[in-house]
Ligand SMILES: Nc1ncnc2c1ncn2[C@@H]1O[C@H](COP(=O)(O)OP(=O)(O)OP(=O)(O)O)[C@@H](O)[C@H]1O
């Protein structure tokens with residue numbers, strides 16, 4: 087199965103029977119556990135009710151559902167349940183895409199945190215969730231509660247508003263922070279960085295690092311310097327290593343433009359900022375996702391303004 091064939095969508099109660107089939111296939115392929123997974127006792131009515139009271143995300147390949155999950159929302163917390171990928175579709179990044187979409191759906195519905203129960207019998211699953219930013223919160227009736235903050239999603243109407251977002255973000259930043267900004271050409275990564283530079287009160291101007299890969303902006307005061315990197319022109323992670331970022335990482339705020347899939351090794355604690363542009367207007371949608379203990383709850387101030 088080619089990953090290009092995959093499409094994701096929000097589930098409706100009409101999908102209950104198909105989703106039940108996927109849940110059954112996924113959970114019965116796991117090693118048996120005692121007590122058995124609740125998922126194996128689900129009925130179509132259970133799933134239809136869950137989808138009408140909450141929501142869900144489905145992945146289709148060639149029109150057939152190959153993965154799905156349920157999302158229950160209570161207050162500011164989204165609980166993911168029945169995270170399922172049929173065995174034939176596993177190991178292709180399907181779960182990753184589905185969970186990423188689910189976090190966005192939950193954030194759009196106003197939740198600020200996601201959680202789920204994982205069985206301790208499946209340490210490999212707990213590790214997988216860990217790689218996707220989930221940390222162990224504590225014991226659950228049949229396993230462990232895992233949780234993470236949801237992305238903060240902001241609509242940014244103008245370039246000035248993007249700089250203002252940068253200034254507000256700067257107030258939350260500390261030495262050692264690593265930010266990875268992604269988005270198409272002209273999305274607004276450098277514009278955001280200009281606002282961060284102003285907020286940090288570093289020497290400017292912050293401009294596209296077109297002819298240099300990285301530029302250090304020293305603080306005008308006591309604060310951290312801003313290291314502005316354009317990873318777009320780097321071929322691979324080894325070239326990024328060559329420019330010796332590590333030396334200044336601890337004392338500086340480091341912002342890497344277009345570093346997705348390239349700069350992740352820089353820090354386990356990382357703020358990912360994805361900027362998406364609409365079809366016609368200047369409005370950008372900005373997704374801020376903090377990963378690791380450093381960022382737990384750190385963006386809540388921005389979230390309140392969303
Ligand atoms: N809502 C907005 N947010 C950010 N920039 C905007 C917005 N509306 C219009 N713009 C304009 O879009 C352009 C964004 O350019 P910028 O250099 O910041 O993008 P970039 O993502 O860094 O691009 P590159 O991939 O070339 O590095 C600027 O000219 C800016 O004025």
Ligand SMILES: [Mg+2]
Pocket residue numbers: 275276277294295343
């Ligand atoms: Mg740029």
